[in-house]
Each structure stands twice: as C-alpha cells, then as structure tokens.
Amino acid sequence: MTVGLEHFLILSAVLFCIGLYGVLTRRNVVIILMCIEIMLNAVNISLVAFSRYVTPAVLQGQMFVIFVITVAAAEVAVGIAMIIAIYRKRQSINADTFDLLKW
C-alpha cells in the first residue's frame, strides 16, 4: 500500500494523542510543556500534509504552519518564564502544588 495523505494524518493523530496523554498524566510542568509542543508538531504535520496533497498549488497549509510556529515560540518563552517564576517562589515544579487559584 503506497503512502498517501491518510498515513500522514494517522501519524499526526497518534502523535497528538501521545501528547494529550502526557499532558493529562505527567506532574512535572516542564514535561507538560514538552507534551504541548508534541501536540503542536502533530497538528503541523497534518497541515503540511494537507498542503502537499489537497492544495499543492497555493500552499495554504504551510502558511498556517508558519504562524503556528511563531505562536508556539512565544508560548514556550512565556511558559518557561512562568515555570521559573513559580519555582522560585514555591521550590517545586510539580503541577499538584500549583494551587494558587484553588479555593
């Protein structure tokens, strides 16, 4: 069976679900951030696959991927800053101890 659009989409779905499982189960906030990056990359793979197989002449998907990468870079910078600020205050990066907003 020759590799087509569906193969890339299924690879992207598998990576997305691995990232989702990691976000839901891990307690280290840095690992949760890494899993969010896995999910973003999975979505990017599917966008590039659509761009290659559905709209190869206008590259619509690749345009979206450029902006997703931009937003992901901003997100990681702010996320790491928040993690380090909270770690400085609480001496922990365990998500269970981040209960500042709990009442």
Next chain:
Amino acid sequence: MFDIVFWILAIIAIAAALAVILLKDVFRAALALILLFLVVAGIYLILSADFLAVVQILVYVGAISILIIVGVMLTHDVAHGNPPGKLRLPALIVSVLLLGALVLTMTSTPWLISKLPPQEPTTAFIGERLFGPGGFLLPVEMSAVLLLTAILGAIVIMREK
C-alpha cells in the same frame, strides 16, 4: 523509496514521543523531544516543504529546545522528575477514544486529492504569499506584535522583585 523513508521517520517519531512521556530522567526526555523535532523536519522534507523544514530546525531544534533545557536545568530533581499523576487510566481512555475517533474520521472522509505537482522550491512562493497582495501581511504584522509582547511578558514575569 518514499514509502521506506516515511515508515522509518514515523516509527522514530512515535518512539521519541513515547520516550518523552515515559522516561524518568527529564533531561533525557528533553533530548528525545529534540529527536522528535528533527524527525518532524524530515517529514516536512519528504512532503516537499523545504522552507518549513529549515524553519523547524532553526526555531524548534535551535531555540525552543534550548529554552526547555534551560528550564530543566534551572529546576531541580532532574533525574527522577517525571512522576506519573493520579489520572493514568482516565487519561489513557480519553486518549485512545480520541485516537479512534480521529482515525475513523480521517480514513472515512473522501479527501479531494489534487493531481498537481508540488511547488518546489517553496521559499520564493511563500514569500510572495506572505507579503504579496491578497496575502498574509496583516497576520505577519500581528505576529511581530505578538512576539514583542511575549518577550516583554517573559521579562516582566522573570524579573526579581
């Protein structure tokens, strides 16, 4: 040839993603994440998205992974810092259900596969689409503001009182 490269990249990508969530050592998980970013760049290359592959290596492998490793290094307990939470079974059920729904939808949808050859090389075309008339000039300007805001926000959050 294309098929073999795809299967090799797919297997390495899934193994690296599993390593990120299963390894106990946070630093090794970060290295597995970098491997995943490189493999995704390879997948962009076989999808004839050469510009995006280079951007992926520059932004993800070059910048984001360095930020994540700095985050790992500045927080202690690197060797055993990846404990599982309490929600393992519900999370597994949710993930597998979502995977099943996604795969079912993707395989049953009749995609409109275009017969046109892919654009190659893509760099000049992407530049025209981004800055040309009817293109993405407003989002480009907005992403510049977004990046500036992110830099300022990161500095303000990190600053010692």
